[in-house]
Amino acid sequence: MDLIPHVIDGRETESRGAARFDTVDPWTRKPWAEVAHGGADEAGEAVAAARRAFDTGPWPRMGFAERGAVLHRLADLIEEHAHELATADTTDMGKPIAESTGKDVPRSAANFRFFADHARLAPAEALPMDSGHHAYTRFEPAGVVAAIAPWNFPLMLETWKIAPALAWGNTVVLKPAEDTPASATILARLALTAGMPPGVLNVVHGFGPGSAGEALTTDPRVDRITFTGESGTGRAIARAAAANLTPVSLELGGKGANIVFADADLDAAVDWSIRAIFTNAGQVCLAGSRLYVQREIHDAFLERFRAAAEALVIGDPKDPATQLGPLASLEHYTKVRSYVDGVPEDGGTIATGGLGDGWVVRPTVVTGAPPSARVSREEIFGPVVVVTPFDTEAEAVAAANATPYGLNAMLFTENLSRAHRVSAALKAGTVWVNCFFIRDLRAPFGGVGDSGVGREGGNFSREFFTEPKAVVMAIDVG
Ligand code: NAD
Numbered sequence: 001m002d003l004i005p006h007v008i009d010g011r012e013t014e015s016r017g018a019a020r021f022d023t024v025d026p027w028t029r030k031p032w033a034e035v036a037h038g039g040a041d042e043a044g045e046a047v048a049a050a051r052r053a054f055d056t057g058p059w060p061r062m063g064f065a066e067r068g069a070v071l072h073r074l075a076d077l078i079e080e081h082a083h084e085l086a087t088a089d090t091t092d093m094g095k096p097i098a099e100s101t102g103k104d105v106p107r108s109a110a111n112f113r114f115f116a117d118h119a120r121l122a123p124a125e126a127l128p129m130d131s132g133h134h135a136y137t138r139f140e141p142a143g144v145v146a147a148i149a150p151w152n153f154p155l156m157l158e159t160w161k162i163a164p165a166l167a168w169g170n171t172v173v174l175k176p177a178e179d180t181p182a183s184a185t186i187l188a189r190l191a192l193t194a195g196m197p198p199g200v201l202n203v204v205h206g207f208g209p210g211s212a213g214e215a216l217t218t219d220p221r222v223d224r225i226t227f228t229g230e231s232g233t234g235r236a237i238a239r240a241a242a243a244n245l246t247p248v249s250l251e252l253g254g255k256g257a258n259i260v261f262a263d264a265d266l267d268a269a270v271d272w273s274i275r276a277i278f279t280n281a282g283q284v285c286l287a288g289s290r291l292y293v294q295r296e297i298h299d300a301f302l303e304r305f306r307a308a309a310e311a312l313v314i315g316d317p318k319d320p321a322t323q324l325g326p327l328a329s330l331e332h333y334t335k336v337r338s339y340v341d342g343v344p345e346d347g348g349t350i351a352t353g354g355l356g357d358g359w360v361v362r363p364t365v366v367t368g369a370p371p372s373a374r375v376s377r378e379e380i381f382g383p384v385v386v387v388t389p390f391d392t393e394a395e396a397v398a399a400a401n402a403t404p405y406g407l408n409a410m411l412f413t414e415n416l417s418r419a420h421r422v423s424a425a426l427k428a429g430t431v432w433v434n435c436f437f438i439r440d441l442r443a444p445f446g447g448v449g450d451s452g453v454g455r456e457g458g459n460f461s462r463e464f465f466t467e468p469k470a471v472v473m474a475i476d477v478g
Helices: 040-056 062-081 082-093 095-119 155-165 181-192 212-218 231-242 268-281 297-311 330-341 393-401 416-425 458-465
Strands: 002-004 006-010 012-013 020-025 032-038 126-127 133-141 144-148 171-177 199-205 224-228 248-251 257-260 290-294 347-353 359-367 386-392 408-412 430-433 466-474
Touching: 002 330, 006 181, 006 257, 012 062, 020 082, 040 144, 040 199, 040 212, 062 082, 062 095, 062 155, 062 181, 082 095, 082 155, 082 181, 095 133, 095 155, 095 330, 133 393, 144 155, 144 212, 155 171, 155 224, 155 458, 171 212, 171 330, 181 199, 212 231, 231 248, 257 268, 257 393, 268 297, 268 359, 268 386, 290 297, 290 393, 297 347, 297 359, 297 386, 330 347, 330 359, 330 386, 386 408, 393 416, 408 416, 416 430, 458 466
Parallel strands: 002 032, 144 171, 144 224, 171 199, 224 248, 257 290, 257 408, 290 386, 359 386, 408 430
Antiparallel strands: 006 012, 006 199, 020 032, 126 133, 133 466, 347 359
């Protein structure tokens, strides 16, 4: 079996005592590779390497154009190695290959291109003062960034963190999720090939609590922690980071509301709503897992929605025709299964779907579940949607906001005023009107409430990954 090593200070390494763990292909349900099992020692070595590269290496001292050229070369290499990277993520977590090849890998390359150019072109404020002085802002790199990533969009979410951190001159230690280690090691190799100095991008594999993840969050040599994952983990990381007052950016869980008004374009609303919940087998923080449909069109919508859910192609994620693969791991399948099994007890009905073969959960549509049901309230992170009718706009907004989460919401309407009014009323970091998952990398991305702390994207990433410094200068203009 292959070994997936750490990449620390430009070298591929094993852990002390050659400790390893298996990574499992969720379609075959068998281990497909071994992974170097890092703990506090390996995380510490990676932080030391990143610290050296930051304190004495060329990366933070390069001009934006020179650094940007390396990041663009890395983007080129990601595109050239698209098949290898896409296969790594699909084998690790069962994402359909059409998605990893067609979306995740191109978006990963785009992350590097965008943030390289954004950092080079971003204007900084200069403030002429009345008193014979002027002030300006320098955006200086923050230092060593610990990036801790989830397994649902492995390469894509890792690059979403790493690209702005590197573009602004920081050095990075990435800890990928234990279920999806492979693409991160490939990425670190490609970064070295692109000309990134050793120690600038380090990858350490391991687990969270009591392992490499926790060690990164408690290390005083780390200047920023950027984390994507569950809300409970976010709380643990915020607590750990508080000891060193390390700033954290937390992109956490969600229970996205999707509101379809009677005046919506029905076909488009069905199509987007299907994508919103069944893409990546519902293992999407942004999933539209609470679907509210206005009563006049509820039955017609449900009929089409159900038919579209049943038409999705389930199968081997490496088959380009597959639209829905297995869930990412046995542990995760067991969790999602408990929600599906609990639907009758929750007071709901499974209109279509249920359990499939192996670790597959079929596209599952639940009706009749009350707001108090577990399936209505908790993040399932699987292909399970609760459909509920509503009568008035106010009722829909109140239902959508009745959650501790606030990552995103969707609404479908042809009424312009309603689109603006409801967008303003929804408690969410992102609202999509008549679409889903369309991103502009300049826009803020993050959540309110239990869905996160802070925003990333464009200038928001600059705020997090730099230390803005005010320089106030006396000027004598004669
Ligand atoms: P998770 O919280 O279990 O793990 C995420 C990462 O944190 C892993 O690398 C894990 O090893 C590490 N970790 C766990 N405990 C830790 C600790 N105490 N200290 C340091 N590191 C620790 O999340 P997951 O199951 O991998 O991902 C699914 C979750 O991620 C869902 O809740 C989903 O909504 C969320 N998510 C959010 C976004 C977003 O942008 N808001 C995007 C994708 C996924």
